[in-house]
Amino acid sequence: MDIHISKLSKSYFSEGRRIEALFDVNLAIPANEIFTLLGPSGCGKTTLLRSIVGLEIPDEGEIRIGDEIVFSKDKGILVPPEKRGLSMVFQSYAIWPHMNVFDNVAYPLQTQKKPKEEIRDRVKKTLHFVQLGGFENRPATKLSGGQQQRVALARALVAEPKVILFDEPLSNLDAKLREETRKELREFLTKLRITAVYVTHDRIEALSLSDTVAVMKDGRIVEIGTPKKIYFDSDRSFVADFIGRANLVEGSISRVGINHTIVDTSLGPIVCRKKKDVSPGDAVVVCIRPEFIHVKEKAGGEGPNLFSGRIDSLIFVGDAYEGEIRVGDTELIVRVEPTLDVKQGDTVALSFDPNHCSILLK
Amino acid sequence: MQRKSTPLTFGLIVIVGLLTVCPVVMLILGSFSQGLGSFGTFTLDKYIQSYTDPAFAEIIVNTIIFTLGSAVVATLLALFLAYLNTRTNIPFKFLFRIISIIPMMIPHILFAVSWLLLLNPSNGLINLFLKDVFNLSSSPFNIYTLPGMILVEGLLDLPIAYLILAPALASFDVSMEESSKVCGASNLRTLFMVTLPILRPAILASITLVIVRSLASFAVPSVIGMPGRIYVLATHIYRIIATGFATDYGMAAAVGMSALASSTILIYLYRYLTAEGDKYVTISSRGYRPAVIDLKKAKYPFFVIVAVLSFILIVLPVLVLLYTSMVPYSMVPSARAFSMMSLRNWTEVLGDPISILSVKNSMFLGIVGATLGVILSIFVCYAIVKVRTAASGILESLSFLSFSFPGIVIGVGFMWLFVRTPLYATIWALLIGYIATYLPYGIRPLTSAFVQIHAHLEESSKVCGAGTLYTLRRIIIPLLIPGIVSAWILMATMFVRELTLSVVLSRPGTEVLAVQVLRFAEDGLWGRLSALGIIMILISTTLVIIASLTGAKFTKIQTVGGDEPH
Known part of the structure; x- marks a missing residue:
């Protein structure tokens, strides 16, 4: 089921200051996709999620889930959370400590007053699906973090909701478990073909789980796109910087060619991927990801975007070196192959493919 | 909402x-x-009257000795028990949990009475027993003294001191002790040079709280102190309002103000100490299991001490009361005593x-x-x-x-x-x-x-x-x-x-x-x-x-x- 949000605003007062948690948010979340709201803490992503589920009441705007308007300021509609037929996985899991696993998962069905046999069968099936078969009578608090997370997921899935919402569900797990659970979650959600709205501040989670990512900042949606589009072809320097390690070099458009656009920067002219709607003289930022900067021991070779610089620092991190290379007055972060025979202080040659140099608006 | x-x-x-x-x-x-009936005009008479009483100085001295003494007894015992429980391999650790919850079961006044029945000089059971066995002409113990009051009050406040000290010891970062040992210090030296100084805020907090409690305590001063004519602030106030012909609630209020003021100041001190304590006692988030010291052969003597303490705190008062309720007058348990038992x-x-x-x-x-x-x-x-x-x-x-x-x-x-x-x-x-x-x-x-x-x-x-x-x-x-x-x-x-x-x-x-x-x-x-x-x-x-x-x-x-x- 799709979700349409229009002109949603919400502000509150904290310590005498007015904070705009959401500002004129317009969003269409397509059905049966994993849609992620990504942004730094305090950007309003959780407020948006809680507004969809009904735990926060926005000041302005409208929220439509499928054909039903669940909130509308103008029409005076406010459907309470228990009537919206959604489900949610909380950051703290919100597992009820006084119930066992079965009662926790059965709860949404019990509120619907389903027959006991049906509840038993569906809980069993769901627990089996999240690989917790046979855990019914365990006290919920005696489970590990990963298992509690799956109980929360089972509880969210058991009533076959129209939409499932996730509020940073992996942030309480340790790094290794987080990685495993992320893969599992992706698998579960792909199998179910369900509309999922996922809130996170973790860019790897957002990129690996989502069909669509919306990046938020200061209560506003900054950019929406597929993970690849967001990563490689963002329009905004905030997004490019937030989504991954990036060299952001300021400059101005010098020439708009047929296939490429050339930008004058402190490094010299950089040939970039073609950007529409810019004209010579515009101030822009060139984004070059460290993994796309090729480092060679000796200068030479042909093609665009050849530079030379001095290695300021070089740190071995296992699968590569992380290096800082000074070109003129500009420091670039680069990834150097671990097999390359270079050391700090060496002068090396750099090159980068114009297709991996994107132009961002400031 | x-x-x-x-x-x-x-x-x-x-x-x-x-x-x-x-x-x-x-x-x-x-x-x-x-006066109690009507406030009358504003007057400082009651303050002058109560604080210039020549007997008042002695009451203050008694109160200070009683409260401080009880605090030291309770805290030392609690420290000893908490250390044994959290840091050694002493057997039967469940006893420690019982010691920390008994105050719910035995009312203070009954605890005080049972000790009085054991140790009073005229017919205390222990005194009678010792006189019989060793043919003494006078009783070896007299509970109607400041040390007697301090002993009983200290035992009563032991659970409170324990509840403050045990968590502090349990959350103690052992690596600080370990580094002392690595530096060549013995267990005992580590205890006195590292462990106790780091626990100082918790120890001071325990002493402060026990002082507040014993300042408010009435059971022990009334049951044990008053017959021995040892008055502290609480019993002094009681004497003013409940005995004699001229009860004077104005004077009681004037005396009470000093108890209220000291108690309030001490509670603030306690709060300050427990807030400071968080800074001092390093509570590690990594869930250290504190290193357990092997008591080896000393295990059993130490356990006997704990068992005797639990017996004194829990079983003995009830037994003494039960026994006394059945016999016609105070006598050492004997065949004759049991034959005279009745309801x-x-x-x-x-x-x-x-x-x-x-x-x-x-x-x-x-x-x-x-x-x-x-x-x-x-x-x-x-x-x-x-x-x-x-x-x-x-x-x-x-x-x-x-x-x-x-x-x-x-x-x-x-x-x-x-x-x-x-x-x-x-x-x-x-x-x-x-x-x-x-x-x-x-x-x-x-x-x-x-x-x-x-x-x-x-x-x-x-x-x-x-x-x-x-x-x-x-x-x-x-x-x-x-x-x-x-x-x-x-x-x-x-x-x-x-x-x-x-x-x-x-x-x-x-x-x-x-x-x-x-x-x-x-x-x-x-x-x-x-x-x-x-x-x-x-x-x-x-x-x-x-x-x-x-x-x-x-x-x-x-x-x-x-x-x-x-």
Whole structure:
């Protein structure tokens, strides 16, 4: 089921200051996709999620889930959370400590007053699906973090909701478990073909789980796109910087060619991927990801975007070196192959493919 | 929600303020007044009269020695026990948990009486026994002395000191000790050079709190101190208002002000120390298991010490009371003593209309008082934890205020208040006084229960499709029940045994158990006292058991909800 949000605003007062948690948010979340709201803490992503589920009441705007308007300021509609037929996985899991696993998962069905046999069968099936078969009578608090997370997921899935919402569900797990659970979650959600709205501040989670990512900042949606589009072809320097390690070099458009656009920067002219709607003289930022900067021991070779610089620092991190290379007055972060025979202080040659140099608006 | 609840917070501030601030205001007013009946003109007479009394200096000295002595005894014993429990491989560790909860079971006045029955110079059982065995002409022990009072009060306050010190020792970062050992220091040297200095804030906090408790203590000073003519502040106030022909509540208020002031200052010191303690004692987040020291062969002697302490604290008082309630007069247990045993003391107590009235009154106060107290505590905790406006802070400070009030002093304050109302000399006066004074005992367990109910637990229920009532029934109430039960048990047991406030407020017709026990003690009727004491312990224990069972049953019904698969 799709979700349409229009002109949603919400502000509150904290310590005498007015904070705009959401500002004129317009969003269409397509059905049966994993849609992620990504942004730094305090950007309003959780407020948006809680507004969809009904735990926060926005000041302005409208929220439509499928054909039903669940909130509308103008029409005076406010459907309470228990009537919206959604489900949610909380950051703290919100597992009820006084119930066992079965009662926790059965709860949404019990509120619907389903027959006991049906509840038993569906809980069993769901627990089996999240690989917790046979855990019914365990006290919920005696489970590990990963298992509690799956109980929360089972509880969210058991009533076959129209939409499932996730509020940073992996942030309480340790790094290794987080990685495993992320893969599992992706698998579960792909199998179910369900509309999922996922809130996170973790860019790897957002990129690996989502069909669509919306990046938020200061209560506003900054950019929406597929993970690849967001990563490689963002329009905004905030997004490019937030989504991954990036060299952001300021400059101005010098020439708009047929296939490429050339930008004058402190490094010299950089040939970039073609950007529409810019004209010579515009101030822009060139984004070059460290993994796309090729480092060679000796200068030479042909093609665009050849530079030379001095290695300021070089740190071995296992699968590569992380290096800082000074070109003129500009420091670039680069990834150097671990097999390359270079050391700090060496002068090396750099090159980068114009297709991996994107132009961002400031 | 926020807007709706603000009147609630303000309403509670008014109620709790009336309960806790009113008696203090009346105490202050009273201390500057001419008499209980009418305030009269402002006067400093009572202060001049009480503080220039030549006997007053001795009372202050006694009070200082008594409170400090008890604090040192309780803290040293608690430190020893806490160290053994958390840091050594001593066997039968469950004993330590029992030691930390017994104060709920045995009322202080009975504990004091049982020691008096053992160690008094004329017919104390231990004295009689030693005189027989060693053919002594005089008794080796005399409990009617400051050391006697300090010993008994120290043992009574041991659990409080233990509850402060044990968590501090358990959360201690062992690597600090380990680094001392790596530097070449022995176990003993490490203990004195590293462990104890780091624990200093916790030790000082324990000493401060025990001083506050023993300053407020009335059982030991009245039962053991007064017969030996050793007066401390609490018994001095009692002497002013309850003995002799000219009772003077103005003077009692003036003397009480110094006890109230010292107690309040000490509580602030205690709060400061426990706040500092967090900085000092490094609580590691990595869940260290503190390194356990192998006591080797010393294990058993140490265990014997702990076992003897538990025996002294728990079993001995009850045994002494039970024995005394059966024999006609004090005698060492012997074949003759057992042959003379009868239920005469019991039938006398059960036939005594005042004793029966005191049983009824105390049970009423325990059951109704605890229920009303818990209901008030639930609202207060809800306002403090869940509503959380700026006013909640005021409410929180107000509701913990009475923690620093010595019972007898606040009793005098209530007297000044109630004498002006129709509540004077009714059971309701006691009820209100009890709830006001013991409100922190209801609020503490309920606060932690409310804190445990994270907002997500309620929200999650709503998202699952449950309405407000369903959420209340399935989620909130079951999660609150353990807190409600412990608050009720704490308040009910406190009320059944209440002494310090009652000696001031109890009038003919509103006698309560502890006051009746005190009367028997003053008259030397040890047999009847013991019988009534055992009844008192039985009532407390029964209330604890019923409350726990009800709580367990209720939680179970709510949890399973009849939907569990079989």
